[in-house]
Amino acid sequence: MSDEGKPAVEMVDVQIDGEWHQFPKGTRMIEACRQVGKEVPHYCYHPKLTSPGNCRMCLVEMGMPPRPRPGEDPPEKDENGHLPISWIPRPVIACANTVAPNMGIRTDSDLTHACRQGVMELLLINHPLDCPICDQAGECRLQEFSVEHGNGGSRFREQKVKKPKNVDIGPRIRLDDERCIMCSRCIRFTDEVADDPVLGFTDRGSHTVLTVHPGQQLANNYSLNTVDICPVGALTSNDFRFQMRVWFLKEDKSICTSCGRGCNITIGSREDEVYRLTPRENNEVNSAWMCDHGRLNFHYLNSEMRLTDPLVRGAEGHETVAWGDAIQAAADALGRCEANEIALIASGRLTNEELFMARRLASVMKTEFVDIVPRSGEADDYLLAADRNPNTNGAKLVLGLDEPGQALKDIREGMAQGRIKALVVLQENLIDDAGFTAEELGKLDFILHTYPLANPTAETADVVLPGAAFSEKRGSMINLTGRLQRLNRATDGPGQTREVWEIVRDLIQALGGGNGIYLIEDVFKQMAGEIAEFEGLTLSKIGDLGVPLLETDEKIPLLERERERVAKGIIVG
Amino acid sequence: MAAIKYLAGKEPHPNEHRMIFRNVDREGWDPSIDTYLGEGGYEQLKKAVAMEPQAITDEVKKAGVRGRGGAGFPAGVKWGFIPPNNTKPVYLICNADESEPGTFKDRYIIHQDPHQLIEGMAIACFAVGAKLAYIYIREEFPEGAAILEKAIAEAHEKGFLGKGICGSDFDLEIYVHRGAGAYICGEETGLIESLEGKRPYPRIKPPYFPAAMGLYLCPTIVNNVETLCHVKHILDMGGEEYAKLGTPNNTGTRILCVSGDVQKPGYFEVQVGKVTLGEVINDMCGGLKPGRKIQAVIPGGSSAKVLRGDETFKIKKGGEDVELKLEDIPMDFDTLAACGSMAGSGGVIVIDDSRSISWVLNNINAFYAHESCGQCTPCREGSLWMKKITDRVVAGKAAPSDIDTLDAVARNIDGRTICAFGEACSWPTESFIQKFRDELVASTNPDLDEAIVNPETELAAAHLAR
Numbered sequence A: 001m002s003d004e005g006k007p008a009v010e011m012v013d014v015q016i017d018g019e020w021h022q023f024p025k026g027t028r029m030i031e032a033c034r035q036v037g038k039e040v041p042h043y044c045y046h047p048k049l050t051s052p053g054n055c056r057m058c059l060v061e062m063g064m065p066p067r068p069r070p071g072e073d074p075p076e077k078d079e080n081g082h083l084p085i086s087w088i089p090r091p092v093i094a095c096a097n098t099v100a101p102n103m104g105i106r107t108d109s110d111l112t113h114a115c116r117q118g119v120m121e122l123l124l125i126n127h128p129l130d131c132p133i134c135d136q137a138g139e140c141r142l143q144e145f146s147v148e149h150g151n152g153g154s155r156f157r158e159q160k161v162k163k164p165k166n167v168d169i170g171p172r173i174r175l176d177d178e179r180c181i182m183c184s185r186c187i188r189f190t191d192e193v194a195d196d197p198v199l200g201f202t203d204r205g206s207h208t209v210l211t212v213h214p215g216q217q218l219a220n221n222y223s224l225n226t227v228d229i230c231p232v233g234a235l236t237s238n239d240f241r242f243q244m245r246v247w248f249l250k251e252d253k254s255i256c257t258s259c260g261r262g263c264n265i266t267i268g269s270r271e272d273e274v275y276r277l278t279p280r281e282n283n284e285v286n287s288a289w290m291c292d293h294g295r296l297n298f299h300y301l302n303s304e305m306r307l308t309d310p311l312v313r314g315a316e317g318h319e320t321v322a323w324g325d326a327i328q329a330a331a332d333a334l335g336r337c338e339a340n341e342i343a344l345i346a347s348g349r350l351t352n353e354e355l356f357m358a359r360r361l362a363s364v365m366k367t368e369f370v371d372i373v374p375r376s377g378e379a380d381d382y383l384l385a386a387d388r389n390p391n392t393n394g395a396k397l398v399l400g401l402d403e404p405g406q407a408l409k410d411i412r413e414g415m416a417q418g419r420i421k422a423l424v425v426l427q428e429n430l431i432d433d434a435g436f437t438a439e440e441l442g443k444l445d446f447i448l449h450t451y452p453l454a455n456p457t458a459e460t461a462d463v464v465l466p467g468a469a470f471s472e473k474r475g476s477m478i479n480l481t482g483r484l485q486r487l488n489r490a491t492d493g494p495g496q497t498r499e500v501w502e503i504v505r506d507l508i509q510a511l512g513g514g515n516g517i518y519l520i521e522d523v524f525k526q527m528a529g530e531i532a533e534f535e536g537l538t539l540s541k542i543g544d545l546g547v548p549l550l551e552t553d554e555k556i557p558l559l560e561r562e563r564e565r566v567a568k569g570i571i572v573g
Numbered sequence B: 001m002a003a004i005k006y007l008a009g010k011e012p013h014p015n016e017h018r019m020i021f022r023n024v025d026r027e028g029w030d031p032s033i034d035t036y037l038g039e040g041g042y043e044q045l046k047k048a049v050a051m052e053p054q055a056i057t058d059e060v061k062k063a064g065v066r067g068r069g070g071a072g073f074p075a076g077v078k079w080g081f082i083p084p085n086n087t088k089p090v091y092l093i094c095n096a097d098e099s100e101p102g103t104f105k106d107r108y109i110i111h112q113d114p115h116q117l118i119e120g121m122a123i124a125c126f127a128v129g130a131k132l133a134y135i136y137i138r139e140e141f142p143e144g145a146a147i148l149e150k151a152i153a154e155a156h157e158k159g160f161l162g163k164g165i166c167g168s169d170f171d172l173e174i175y176v177h178r179g180a181g182a183y184i185c186g187e188e189t190g191l192i193e194s195l196e197g198k199r200p201y202p203r204i205k206p207p208y209f210p211a212a213m214g215l216y217l218c219p220t221i222v223n224n225v226e227t228l229c230h231v232k233h234i235l236d237m238g239g240e241e242y243a244k245l246g247t248p249n250n251t252g253t254r255i256l257c258v259s260g261d262v263q264k265p266g267y268f269e270v271q272v273g274k275v276t277l278g279e280v281i282n283d284m285c286g287g288l289k290p291g292r293k294i295q296a297v298i299p300g301g302s303s304a305k306v307l308r309g310d311e312t313f314k315i316k317k318g319g320e321d322v323e324l325k326l327e328d329i330p331m332d333f334d335t336l337a338a339c340g341s342m343a344g345s346g347g348v349i350v351i352d353d354s355r356s357i358s359w360v361l362n363n364i365n366a367f368y369a370h371e372s373c374g375q376c377t378p379c380r381e382g383s384l385w386m387k388k389i390t391d392r393v394v395a396g397k398a399a400p401s402d403i404d405t406l407d408a409v410a411r412n413i414d415g416r417t418i419c420a421f422g423e424a425c426s427w428p429t430e431s432f433i434q435k436f437r438d439e440l441v442a443s444t445n446p447d448l449d450e451a452i453v454n455p456e457t458e459l460a461a462a463h464l465a466r
């Protein structure tokens, strides 16, 4: 990108803790400090929201060049061109104020420390301090800043203010008003980002309580983001609370697969069980948010319906067999088919790597009948997209599909006419999700089906294989805006579960097509060799935030509005 | 003009200089427009609309009138803060929230001379380019609101409001907005939020200085009722002439509201700095109650720092060191500031030696704990903490160390909050401890230093003992 035509950003000299730095004019003091490794503690400030300056935790000592009185000589610059700084006795908030030429900031002075200690003490006097039974413990800003800025004891000898506890403010969220530090982040989020201003404060002074407005509920599809940004344990998720102490959670970076947006997420798991998904900031995709629909769509991972072993239909119904035997059984059946007697139904939920292996399989099986199952829902004006497949763009690119789902009709016709005798169904439940019937599937000679869960389609299949779900695999996907993003494995699937690219690789081998693929990196390498768009890339080059891959005209409504607010200087972004 | 007669028993003190309060308690006077017009009403507005707006602002600057709402900021300078290249609408707001304890002047203007305020506002609006103005009147003044509504309707009818005022092309509408029943609604940015229909949470400054980003983020001038009334008289007299009233940098008249332990509490309009605190108390208010001594005076509304009755103040005046006794303090902005307090809203609260100091402080703390808006941490938490500590001091359940804690809490608020309520609520505590530490400590009990004084902990301890 070229910066031509853009006005040059004016840089200002700022002294932070004795050292001079340069920052673009307009930089918030708190961001300037952060950029040079001087973290300023804060509660109410959130770069994606307006700055009310209410918590006062970010107070710092500030100074400006002395202003000469009439008749006085202006102060002299030192050899580096800096004016002396006269420090102002009144501290200023670093979150909402911007840097100015020759400004001085002290994040480490007596005054700054005294301010932080004062705010910490005041925040805690009426706080219940029930950390042992608080779900926030371990990721609580009050706890963290108490360690750094608290003064250990308490001088408070009075009775604490009593407030409502365990308040039901919406279907997915619970509020403990005694823990609320009134930072208003949740209020601002619901108002400014979710356009659903149902939260507010009532009463005043120390008796202020957060509440939902009369007759309202915090029920919008983005409500759980308030739990993430609440710096304390005031807002907790009904789904996650009391399930696991956060310090036991292993965190892995991945993406949400519940729609084509591909919101960046962190998967929190312990011992192969997923406990929560939380959004991970990516300013090209999801800002710092995700929708509740995607966030909560993981419980099937821990379901009792998970397939755990390869199954082959025998005389007595499905029987557990070893992986090698299952693959061989499938290869034997598929190997007997002529060209175009097999249809391959893959999924928009497969990674590019899995789709690439599926494409190989299609060519080994000599079939033109290849498609995926489209999946759609209502788009909202924020993040959630109508396309509920996470990798439609990958399927189009890798499988060469123009219009996903278009071939399904031909396939069903072929099945009805007996031209198509076998189906390979990768990670799709055709009966529930694609309108196929058990009767039409029952007419086929052979069905191979991979899926994470037991399902009606599996009932009709001859070979049923446990395919890994999104938290159990590595690979890449292309979201609706054309961005190539990476999934990382957080958990191992139950039992004998395997990733689809491995299953298909083994099947291709059993069908006589050797391929020299051992690792997912090998798949990517071959894919990059065959599909121009991937040229020069590797899984590791994709990085945690993905890379732009395809040009699309897809706009992300939430990001568009956020960028407008950033341009106006209302938020930092 | 015939000498003005005042209602029997309500005659002004001879040392008063009645200008703003000229018609307050006046015999035969009523708030109707006819009465007002009968004495040259709206003549200054007629004059104003034929002037250059800037010329009016210049007169106000020359007059040097300082805000009567609390901070004492020069009105003309404030008007000049509207950005010169502004293209947005400009608003003017009359702050009639009058909620500082000890202050009761704006209500008399509103009740008895509403047209004086409307004329002053109209002139100010013309000067700053506002076509829309609001009177934000405190909720607890229902009658005042009704009187203003009526006065506005009258002024409209006579062409002093509305379109093409007095034959010029100046249009102006004034609306009365009833307040939301909270002290913080008087803080100008809280007021603006309230006017916008929100909770009156004060805004951070920077960036939200009203003159640049006020109501609906447009330039907005907020002035006190009394300040705006002065505008009319400045135009009448001319800025220079007006500036001869009072003392240099402390010009004009102001209304002092005296309450507390004096024989005759009330309001007195005086030339700023021309009367001393002693004259106010002893002459105008008829002195203290029999046999009493001044223990303390809060000279500018409850948030002003307290002065001790037996204190002497070493200050600089005109470059010279002078020593003043409490009674000798001239009632002006600069001297009161030099004495460590402020002229504030003009509310003078006299406390004699019959009062318990801890009770007085607790009373003030109770007010501020009740009125903190709760937006920012230090004030929200600290104001109630201070009240709870002084509750115990009053109840004899405090230890001497509690006074130190009290002081530390106040200092954790002072200078660290969003709005000046932080100072308003911490200065009383800071100054009472500074000036009356012995008295406060005398109300405490050293045996309680380590004792449990909180019913919650008491219960827990009893439970554990079982």
Ligand SMILES: Cc1cc2nc3c(=O)[nH]c(=O)nc-3n(C[C@H](O)[C@H](O)[C@H](O)COP(=O)(O)O)c2cc1C
Binding pocket: B066, B067, B068, B069, B070, B071, B072, B073, B075, B095, B096, B097, B098, B099, B100, B183, B184, B185, B186, B187, B188, B189, B222, B223, B224, B225, B227, B228, B419, B420, B421, B424
């Ligand atoms: C907590 C607080 C309460 C206030 N209450 C009032 C009030 O009731 N009336 C008033 O005129 N000014 C009040 N003020 C001052 C206003 O913020 C503002 O400075 C004033 O209205 C400006 O008018 P002036 O310049 O004419 O004095 C208050 C300030 C604070 C900090």
Ligand code: SF4
Binding pocket: A127, A128, A129, A130, A131, A132, A134, A135, A136, A137, A138, A140, A141, A142, A143, A179, A232, A233, A234
């Ligand atoms: S919010 Fe934080 S400090 Fe408060 S109880 Fe929970 S973990 Fe403890």
Ligand code: SF4
Binding pocket: A179, A180, A181, A182, A183, A184, A185, A186, A187, A210, A226, A229, A230, A231, A232, A234, A235
């Ligand atoms: S509930 Fe949490 S986010 Fe909301 S105001 Fe309270 S502390 Fe802040």
Ligand code: SF4
Binding pocket: B184, B201, B202, B371, B372, B373, B374, B375, B376, B377, B379, B380, B417, B418, B419, B420, B421, B422
């Ligand atoms: S200082 Fe007090 S009144 Fe002012 S904003 Fe903060 S909490 Fe509200």
Ligand code: FES
Binding pocket: A041, A042, A043, A044, A045, A052, A053, A054, A055, A056, A057, A058, A059, A093, A094, A095, A096
């Ligand atoms: S972060 Fe809360 S006031 Fe700055």
